[in-house]
Amino acid sequence: MSKNPLHIMWISHFPVEWLDPCPPDLAGMPKGHPTTWQRVLWGELREDARYRFHMVTLNKQAPRNLSWTDGNTTFYVLKTRGGLRAPSYFWYDTWLIRRLVHRVRPDLVHAWGAERGAGLVASRLDVPYLVTVQGLMSWYVQAIPSGMHHRLAAFVERQVFGRAPLVTTESRFACDFIRRIAPALRIEQIEHAPAWLFHRLPRRPMIDPARFLYVGTLDQRKGLDTLLHALDRMNLARPWELAVTGSPEHPYAQALKLEISSATWNRIRFLGNLTASAVAEEFSRALMLIFPTRADTSPNAVKEAAVAGVPVIGAHVGGIPDYITDGKNGLLVEPGDPDSLAHAIRAALDHPRFSQGEVDEENLVHVRDYLSPRTMATRFSALYDEYAQASVRPV
Numbered sequence: 001m002s003k004n005p006l007h008i009m010w011i012s013h014f015p016v017e018w019l020d021p022c023p024p025d026l027a028g029m030p031k032g033h034p035t036t037w038q039r040v041l042w043g044e045l046r047e048d049a050r051y052r053f054h055m056v057t058l059n060k061q062a063p064r065n066l067s068w069t070d071g072n073t074t075f076y077v078l079k080t081r082g083g084l085r086a087p088s089y090f091w092y093d094t095w096l097i098r099r100l101v102h103r104v105r106p107d108l109v110h111a112w113g114a115e116r117g118a119g120l121v122a123s124r125l126d127v128p129y130l131v132t133v134q135g136l137m138s139w140y141v142q143a144i145p146s147g148m149h150h151r152l153a154a155f156v157e158r159q160v161f162g163r164a165p166l167v168t169t170e171s172r173f174a175c176d177f178i179r180r181i182a183p184a185l186r187i188e189q190i191e192h193a194p195a196w197l198f199h200r201l202p203r204r205p206m207i208d209p210a211r212f213l214y215v216g217t218l219d220q221r222k223g224l225d226t227l228l229h230a231l232d233r234m235n236l237a238r239p240w241e242l243a244v245t246g247s248p249e250h251p252y253a254q255a256l257k258l259e260i261s262s263a264t265w266n267r268i269r270f271l272g273n274l275t276a277s278a279v280a281e282e283f284s285r286a287l288m289l290i291f292p293t294r295a296d297t298s299p300n301a302v303k304e305a306a307v308a309g310v311p312v313i314g315a316h317v318g319g320i321p322d323y324i325t326d327g328k329n330g331l332l333v334e335p336g337d338p339d340s341l342a343h344a345i346r347a348a349l350d351h352p353r354f355s356q357g358e359v360d361e362e363n364l365v366h367v368r369d370y371l372s373p374r375t376m377a378t379r380f381s382a383l384y385d386e387y388a389q390a391s392v393r394p395v
Contacts, residue, residue, distance in 0.1 A: 005072070006388045009054040009104060011097060011122060012038055012112035014075070025063050026077065036276055036300060037134075037192030037376075038112060044377035046071055051384065054104050058085070058093055076100060086152065090117030094124045101125050108387040115153040119160035128387050131160055132190075133169040136297040136318075139177055143295035143317075144221050161185055166383070170298035171319025188383065191322075193376040194304040197280050199368055201308040205287045205357025209239035210349065213286035213310075215279060215301035216245065216293070218252040223292035223315065223335060225256055230292075230341040231267075232260040238349070242290075243269045243282060283308045287357045288348055293317060294335045306330075306367045311354040313344050323367060329359040 013035055045051055053073040058080045066077040078100070084092040101109075109129035111122035115137050122129040137154040138161075140146060146154075161167065161182040168188045169175055175189050205211070212231075216222040224244070231242065246253065248270045257265055271282065279301075283289070289305040291314040296302075298319035305312050306323045312330035314320045324330040331348055333340045348354040369375070 005050055005052045006108065006384060007052045007054065007104065007106045008384060009056060009101065009106035009109045009127075010038070010112060011056050011109060011118040013057050013116065014038065014055055023066060023068060025066055034276065035112070035134075036195060040193050040195050040373050041376055041380060042073070043195075044373050045381065046073055048072070048381075050381075050388075054100075054106060056097060056100060058096065085117060090120050090156075091124075093117050094121045097121055098125060101127060108384060110384075114157040114160040117156065119164060120156055123160065123163040129164070130166040130168065130383060131164045133157075133167060133174060133178070133297070136169070136174050136177060138181060139174075139297070139318075140221070140295050168380075168383070171322050173318050173322075174297050188379070190376060190379040191371055192298065192300070192303075193371050193373040194300065194307050195276060196373060197276065198283065198304040198308045199372075201280055201284055203309055203357060204284055205310075206285050207287060207356065209241050210287045211285055212240060212242045212345075213282055213289045214242060214244045214291070215282070215289065215304075216291065216299070218244075218246045218250045220252070221294050221296075223294050224252070225259070226292040226336055226338050226341055227290055228256055228260050228264060228268075229338040230345065232264045233338065234342045234345065236349075241267050241269055243271055243286065245271050245274055245279075245282075247272060279304070280308075283310050286310055288313060288330075288354060290341075290345070291315065291320070292333070292335065292341055293320075296320065298322075303371050307364075307371050309359050309364050311348060311351075311357065311359055313341070313348055323371070325360075325363055328363040329367065330354070 051072060055073060056076045058078045060080045060082045062077045062079040065079050068075055078096050106127055109122045109125055109127045111118035111129060111131045113134040115135060119131040137150060137157045141150055141154045161178060166186045168190045169178060170191050175187050178187055214224060214227060218224060283305055288311040291299060291302050291312060293299060293315050296318045302312055302314055302320055302323055306329060312324050314324050314330060314332060315335040316332040317335050321332060324332060326332050331344045333344045353359060
C-alpha cells in the first residue's frame with residue numbers, strides 16, 4: 001500500500017446536523033435524512049491517517065458553492081438549480097461533480113445510493129468507484145404500490161447494477177435479490193452499524209403503562225396502519241401507550257385516525273421529528289419496539305433497538321431476520337397482518353424477558369458484535385485499500 005493517504009470522494013447526502021459547528025451559511029437550512037450510517041462510518045475513519053475524505057453533496061437551497069475542512073475531511077456543498085437533476089438523467093449532477101473531480105483527483109469514488117443518482121454519476125467520472133445500496137428500490141416497487149418517483153429510482157438502480165464494478169449492501173436478503181438481477185456483479189455484504197450511543201444505552205423500560213414504540217416514516221410501507229389496527233382489536237386489559245415518531249397532523253396519520261377507535265387514538269403519543277439522541281432516549285424508555293414494515297432492506301431502527309437490548313416485534317421481511325432471532329430478542333410476524341401482530345404483542349407481554357423489556361444476553365452480545373461500528377469500518381477499509389495497491393485496481 002502507498003505511504004501517501006488515499007483520497008476518497010463520497011457522493012452522498014450529509015445533513016447540516018452532521019456539522020459541529022455548522023457553517024453560518026448553512027445554518028437554518030431544512031434538515032434532510034440524517035443518514036446516520038454514513039456518519040457512523042465517517043466517525044470511525046475520520047482520524048485515520050491513511051485516508052483523506054472529500055464529502056460532496058448537491059443542494060438547491062445552498063446560497064452558493066461552499067467548502068471547508070475538518071481534520072482529514074473536506075466538505076463540498078455544490079449549489080444546484082431546482083428541476084434539473086432527475087429530468088437531465090443526472091447529467092447535470094455529473095457535470096457539477098466532474099469539475100470537482102478534476103480539481104481533487106480522488107483515487108476512489110464511493111457513491112452512496114442509487115436512488116438520487118450518485119451511483120449513475122460515479123459511473124461517468126472515469127475514476128475507480130464502488131456503490132453502496134441504501135434502499136433497495138427495485139424490490140420496493142415490487143412489494144408495495146409505488147408512484148412514478150420510486151419507479152424511476154428503481155430503473156436508475158438497475159442501470160447502476162449493470163455498470164458498477166462493486167456494490168455493497170447490508171442484509172443477506174439484499175445480496176440474494178441483487179444477485180438475481182445482476183449475477184456477474186461483485187457484491188459485498190457490509191452491515192451499516194448503529195452509533196455507539198445505542199450500543200451503550202442504559203435501559204429504563206416503562207412497564208406500567210407498557211410503552212410501545214414505533215420509529216419510522218408515516219406511510220403505508222412502514223405499516224403503522226397494521227399496528228394501529230392490531231392494537232385497536234386487542235382490547236388490552238393492562239395500561240399501555242404507543243409512542244410514534246412524526247406528527248399527528250401528517251395526512252397519513254389523519255387518515256388512520258378515522259379507521260380506529262378514539263380509545264386507541266388517545267393512547268398514542270406523537271413525538272415529532274427526533275434527533276439521534278432523542279431517539280436513543282425513546283429506546284431507553286420503551287418496553288419494546290414494534291416495527292410492522294411491509295418492505296425494508298435493513299431498517300436502522302430495528303438495528304438500533306437490537307444493539308440497545310430492546311425487544312423487537314418485527315415483520316419477517318428483508319433483513320430484519322438477520323438482526324431479530326425469534327424468541328431471543330423479539331418476535332417475527334407476517335407483514336400486513338393485524339391479527340398476527342396482535343397475537344405477537346400478547347405473546348411478548350406474557351414472555352418472561354420481553355414483558356420486562358429484556359432480551360437474551362448471549363444473543364445481545366452476538367448482535368452487538370455483528371452490528372459494531374468497528375466491524376463496519378474494518379470491512380469498508382479493506383475495500384478502500386484494494387484501490388491503494390500499486391498493481392491492479394478492481395475493474
